[in-house]
Amino acid sequence: MAASTASFAESGADLELVGITKRFPGFTAIESLDLSIPAGSFFALLGPSGCGKTTTLRLVAGLEEPTAGQILIGGKDVTDTKPFQRPVNTVFQSYALFPHMTILENVAFGLRRRKLPDPVGKAHEALKLVELDHLASRRPAQLSGGQQQRVALARAIVNRPALLLLDEPLGALDLKLRRQMQLELKTIQTEVGLTFLHVTHDQEEAMTMADTVAVMNKGKIEQMGAPEQLYELPRTAFVANFLGQSNLFTGPVVSSTADAITVDVAGVPIVVPRTRAQRHAGEVAIGVRPEKLTLFTEAPAPAAGRNILGPGRVTDVSFSGVSTQYLIEVPGIGELVVFAQNMVFGPVATVGTEAWVSWNADHGFGLDDDPVDIPRSVLSPVGPGDSTESIAIQRRIALEEELEQA
Amino acid sequence: MAFTAFSSQAAVEQAPRKRSFIALVLLLPGIAYLLLFFLAPLISLVITSFQAPDLYGDIGDYVTAFRWENYTDAIGEYWPLILRAFGFAVVATVLALVISYPIAYFIGVKARRWPLLQSLMLTLVIAPFFISFLLRTLAWKQIMSDEGPIVQFLKSVAILPSDGHLTGTTFSVIFGLTYNFIPFMTLPLYATLERLDVRYLEAGADLYASPWTTFRKVTIPLSMPGIVSGTLLTFIPAAGDYINASRDFLGSTSTAMVGNAIEANFLVLQNYPAAAALSIVLMAVILVIVGLYVRRAGTEDLI
Numbered sequence: 001m002a003a004s005t006a007s008f009a010e011s012g013a014d015l016e017l018v019g020i021t022k023r024f025p026g027f028t029a030i031e032s033l034d035l036s037i038p039a040g041s042f043f044a045l046l047g048p049s050g051c052g053k054t055t056t057l058r059l060v061a062g063l064e065e066p067t068a069g070q071i072l073i074g075g076k077d078v079t080d081t082k083p084f085q086r087p088v089n090t091v092f093q094s095y096a097l098f099p100h101m102t103i104l105e106n107v108a109f110g111l112r113r114r115k116l117p118d119p120v121g122k123a124h125e126a127l128k129l130v131e132l133d134h135l136a137s138r139r140p141a142q143l144s145g146g147q148q149q150r151v152a153l154a155r156a157i158v159n160r161p162a163l164l165l166l167d168e169p170l171g172a173l174d175l176k177l178r179r180q181m182q183l184e185l186k187t188i189q190t191e192v193g194l195t196f197l198h199v200t201h202d203q204e205e206a207m208t209m210a211d212t213v214a215v216m217n218k219g220k221i222e223q224m225g226a227p228e229q230l231y232e233l234p235r236t237a238f239v240a241n242f243l244g245q246s247n248l249f250t251g252p253v254v255s256s257t258a259d260a261i262t263v264d265v266a267g268v269p270i271v272v273p274r275t276r277a278q279r280h281a282g283e284v285a286i287g288v289r290p291e292k293l294t295l296f297t298e299a300p301a302p303a304a305g306r307n308i309l310g311p312g313r314v315t316d317v318s319f320s321g322v323s324t325q326y327l328i329e330v331p332g333i334g335e336l337v338v339f340a341q342n343m344v345f346g347p348v349a350t351v352g353t354e355a356w357v358s359w360n361a362d363h364g365f366g367l368d369d370d371p372v373d374i375p376r377s378v379l380s381p382v383g384p385g386d387s388t389e390s391i392a393i394q395r396r397i398a399l400e401e402e403l404e405q406a
Numbered sequence: 407m408a409f410t411a412f413s414s415q416a417a418v419e420q421a422p423r424k425r426s427f428i429a430l431v432l433l434l435p436g437i438a439y440l441l442l443f444f445l446a447p448l449i450s451l452v453i454t455s456f457q458a459p460d461l462y463g464d465i466g467d468y469v470t471a472f473r474w475e476n477y478t479d480a481i482g483e484y485w486p487l488i489l490r491a492f493g494f495a496v497v498a499t500v501l502a503l504v505i506s507y508p509i510a511y512f513i514g515v516k517a518r519r520w521p522l523l524q525s526l527m528l529t530l531v532i533a534p535f536f537i538s539f540l541l542r543t544l545a546w547k548q549i550m551s552d553e554g555p556i557v558q559f560l561k562s563v564a565i566l567p568s569d570g571h572l573t574g575t576t577f578s579v580i581f582g583l584t585y586n587f588i589p590f591m592t593l594p595l596y597a598t599l600e601r602l603d604v605r606y607l608e609a610g611a612d613l614y615a616s617p618w619t620t621f622r623k624v625t626i627p628l629s630m631p632g633i634v635s636g637t638l639l640t641f642i643p644a645a646g647d648y649i650n651a652s653r654d655f656l657g658s659t660s661t662a663m664v665g666n667a668i669e670a671n672f673l674v675l676q677n678y679p680a681a682a683a684l685s686i687v688l689m690a691v692i693l694v695i696v697g698l699y700v701r702r703a704g705t706e707d708l709i
Binding site: 088094110113155 | 606613615620623627
């Protein structure tokens, strides 16, 4: 595949949004957004429906005009240019393949508009890249959803845009095909070296594909960074719960040293490294990821550098093959989620068992939010019914239904 | 690679078919109607077109014969009217298309956000139908008459010479045809454009097509079904029209179309075979033109 792309040697451009604000009649979709995406990176904008991520994408594509702010592509201000004048291509959520043209003509469309030499040859090359060249003479309606998605991708990348925008292009695919397309997209991005801006509400998709993930909420970027960095050190309660699950606690800081702060959580001192905490005094919110917790059925011996909570009672055990999820009700603190690897056969504790949890103090994190602003429902990690994962799944199902109806 | 697993096409399954007598029974009235009111008159028309004058009868008496000279005579005498009819119809159709497309586009695409405005504008397009076609055409005759304000104005700014007229000219006939058939063009165009997915237009803009190119390459091809049905609904009746071109309305003897010749032969000259032959010729030419046009427009490619 690498040989077939050799004729298109051009690198991506960096994208910069400066103070972008977009207001629609009645509501503000984006509030003074600053964003900088370096050339050649795979950048994901992650957020729930209605957080302004698709609007951001449409602003970059030129399909919407910002109320205020500037958009720079490769250092050039494109704020006032029309979409067809921008070195940007979009893979639309609906694919938007022209129904009256063959697959080949769809892919060659952009090349013909720019009057580039040999549009048909280049279109065939792009179709070979997505392994659909044998369907070049078909019409979009004769292709399956996955095939249409790949044609939409070929139609965009054949133009070698400085910036490729992906608007939840995998949203309508089934899970297996999604995983495959994620890998393919990543491969293509690495091969052709374009800058990808990918908009999605699927946290797994964002984390597996992107170099940098920006979590967006209510028109603002909550946190931005490498996927593992975002996951291991979330800065806000929103990120801590949108990206995976978290056990969050609140309490006042009772002592602090050069390396760590100690938070009083319902009478239990919990230690959090100073560098991993955003606030160092007063009421704070802290958290730890469920898989960092170790479950004990007997009181563990206190050890330096470990936080211990307990005793509590196991209220729910759900076995999922690789791991087991335990819910533990600790009096005065609330419910904790523990993911434990299945190192032995089956669960190690049953419902009603007395249990303690402990974790390495280095694994905790302190949030930037004022504890007062954090919704109660987020603070005590909740049952499987409203875990972030199942919310994401529900959202996807709702979206798929919406797409089918459209 | 991984993709090949998904490239196989699902076999298209035929819906199971069942002989249904109910369908046949439901079709009967339609078939009977067509036999009685379309096929029978058509055969009668063909027979009439070959009739010869009754040697011993009165004027207007004809006997069944195979007088094919009726056709050559009619075409020989009326070919300028046939050509004029198709010329006028083509010009009126093109004008109606050019005028209707922006209206239909506005109602069907731009006004989507305001459903009330949409229905109001559609009502305005249909509104002329509430008044008789003859009355409206007569009204235009009045408006464009020599004493009317339009002629007075055109004369005062010296666009029209002092002895010029508007009624009875090629202009007024084509104007009347265009005016009368515009709703037949606008409605099918609206029906197609109303379903136009604007995301295709965004995709066009995203793929470096200027608004004009997007219009040519995406909007027009996608609205082809509306364009084809609109032009057919305008062209076919316009080619056979005899009201607008009639001397009593907007035309004069120099603007007569084939419809006027058919009318005169049937009702005034009582030369039924000639009128029938002209009708058959008109029908045949329309069929040929429409057949070529539909093939050319390639509507079968549209989904």
